Amino acid sequence: MSASLLFDLLVAGGLIVLVGLLLSTPNRFKAIVLFICTGVLMSLAWVRLDAPDIALVEAAIGAGLTGALLLDTLGHIESREESSTTDGGGAG
């Protein structure tokens, strides 16, 4: 088994494992972090597929920008949930 084949199998297997973890976790923050990791690994996969342009965009936008936007949204959702539970009192 050549080194490049081993590397490809590692990247592919890692992607599947990461996505499985990402979809099965109930913690939103953990899911977003796993999403960013999946984006980074995906950009490695694009390099192995001889598509360096797509790899650059995947790393910058898929992992970086989308991750930042998701974390922003998470903060917004959680602050709104916090304020609604303090306002709603026992009504929950």
Place this chain on the structure above:
Amino acid sequence: MSVGARVALVALLGGLLAALLWALSHVPARGVGLWGMVEPRLATAGAENAVTAVLLNFRGYDTLLEMVVLLLALLSIWSLHVSPLVCPAEPAGHVLRFGASLLVPLMIVVAGYLLWAGAARAGGAFQSGAVIASAGILLLLADSPVLGGHALAVRVGITLGVVVFLGVGLACLMAGYRFLEYPSGLAKSAIILIEMTAAVSIGLVLAGAFAASRRVLMRGYGPREEA
């Protein structure tokens, strides 16, 4: 979901997996796609990188539409007037501000390199714009304004990519060619002009989408109210 439905779903997905694996085993080792059509025309396309040539010359119209879509998405996000304004809970610490002051100039240089290298290697306007957007986000998180006080700078910066792209296309029309059909010999200059403005615009649009409001993009997050 009942047991029978689950079994049927697993069988269906297993069949789909088998079909995909069979199809994968028949894919040729080297892609045969469009290379045969692109390569003969690459010399006159204005860029040596096939991806850049396709994106900005052969399929330039698609790229123009993509940039319009980005601009529309930004305008939609800004028109939501997100409230209360999303911002980090605490002001940026010293480490973040110092790190940003080191990293942002580097990121601008990297973006410029990616833009220039896009002609012959991997790179191009979108990659460069993405790095500029990341620099903008880092500036925002480090409690620094991105564009300063002038609303005109924001408006010009965001629309410049689309306007220049359209302008080049219309100039081709007025010179007697078809829309976005660059005159021979001017393809390289047209691509460089479009790419430079597109990179700046894409960076500002994506950073503005993160900032979620024009005021934040111009002046940063500003002082926090005590919770």
